[in-house]
Amino acid sequence: MPENVNPKDLLELAVRLADEAGRLLVQERPRDLGIADTKSSPTDIVTVMDQRSEKLIVEGILAERPDDAILGEEGSDRQGTSGVRWVIDPIDGTVNYLYEIPLWGVSIGVEVDGVTVAGVVEIPMLRETFTALRGDGAYRNGEAIRAYSAQSEGKPVPLERALIATGFGYAAQRRAVQGEIVADLLPRVRDIRRGGSAALDLCSVACGRVDGYFERGAKPWDLSAGALIAQEAGAKVGGLHGAAASDEMTVAAAEGLFEALCGFLEGHDAARDS
Numbered sequence: 001m002p003e004n005v006n007p008k009d010l011l012e013l014a015v016r017l018a019d020e021a022g023r024l025l026v027q028e029r030p031r032d033l034g035i036a037d038t039k040s041s042p043t044d045i046v047t048v049m050d051q052r053s054e055k056l057i058v059e060g061i062l063a064e065r066p067d068d069a070i071l072g073e074e075g076s077d078r079q080g081t082s083g084v085r086w087v088i089d090p091i092d093g094t095v096n097y098l099y100e101i102p103l104w105g106v107s108i109g110v111e112v113d114g115v116t117v118a119g120v121v122e123i124p125m126l127r128e129t130f131t132a133l134r135g136d137g138a139y140r141n142g143e144a145i146r147a148y149s150a151q152s153e154g155k156p157v158p159l160e161r162a163l164i165a166t167g168f169g170y171a172a173q174r175r176a177v178q179g180e181i182v183a184d185l186l187p188r189v190r191d192i193r194r195g196g197s198a199a200l201d202l203c204s205v206a207c208g209r210v211d212g213y214f215e216r217g218a219k220p221w222d223l224s225a226g227a228l229i230a231q232e233a234g235a236k237v238g239g240l241h242g243a244a245a246s247d248e249m250t251v252a253a254a255e256g257l258f259e260a261l262c263g264f265l266e267g268h269d270a271a272r273d274s
C-alpha cells in the first residue's frame with residue numbers, strides 16, 4: 001500500500017462526497033431539467049446536473065488529495081502520482097433522473113495500484129448508502145449484507161427460479177441483439193428486471209433484491225463501486241469464458257447461478273452486436 005494511503009480514509013472521503021453530490025442532485029434539480037448534450041447516440045444523454053455532480057466530487061477529491069488520478073463519466077480524466085485513482089459516475093441512471101424515476105445513484109470507486117479497495121453507491125431517493133472495503137464486507141446503511149435473496153435461504157438459486165436484472169445499450173443495433181437474448185432468457189428464468197442503473201443493479205445483487213445481473217456495455221464508472229460491493233457481499237462478478245468483468249460483458253450472481261448465467265450467455269455468444 002503506497003504511503004499516506006489508508007482505504008478506510010479513502011472510503012470516508014468517498015462517502016462524504018457521494019452524500020454531498022446526492023443532496024445537490026435532489027435539492028438543486030431544476031424544475032425544467034433538460035438535456036444538455038448527447039454522447040454515443042441521440043439517446044445517450046447528459047444533463048447539467050451530471051456535470052455539476054462530477055465537478056463537486058472532483059473538486060472535493062483534489063482539495064484533500066491533489067496527487068490522485070481521476071476518471072469520471074462526464075470527461076474527467078486526470079493522471080496522478082499517488083497510486084490512487086477515483087472512478088466516478090456522477091449520476092448512474094441519468095435517464096431515470098431525467099424522467100424523475102427514483103432509481104439513480106452516485107457511484108464512486110477508489111483504486112490503489114489498479115485494484116478497487118473502496119466503493120460507495122449513494123441512492124438518495126431510496127435513502128440507501130451501499131459501501132464496501134476490500135476484505136471487510138459490504139454494507140447498506142451500515143448494516144452487513146449478503147448476496148442471497150430471502151427465498152434462496154443461502155442456497156444457490158437455479159436459473160429457472162432466478163430474478164435477473166439486465167440493461168441495454170444506447171445503440172439500436174446492440175439493443176436488437178440484447179432484445180433477442182432477453183427474449184430467449186425470459187422463459188428460462190423467474191423474471192427479468194430492467195432498473196436503468198448498473199450500479200444499482202449490482203447493489204441489488206449484493207443485498208439479494210435480485211438474484212443475478214448481466215449487461216454488455218457497462219463502463220468502468222458504472223461498475224467500479226458496485227462490483228466491489230457485490231463481491232464483498234459474496235457474489236461472483238466477472239465476464240464470459242473466465243474473463244474479468246468489462247464492457248464486453250459483466251455478470252454478477254452468487255456461485256452456482258453465476259456459472260448457469262454465463263453458460264446461457266456463452267451459448268448465445270452474447271458479447272456481440274450483430
Ligand code: LIP
Binds near residue numbers: 198
Ligand atoms: C446507465 C447504466 C445502465 C445502462 C444504461 C446506462 P448512465 O449508465 O448504468 O446499466 O443499462 O443504458 O448506460 O448512462 O445512466 O450513467
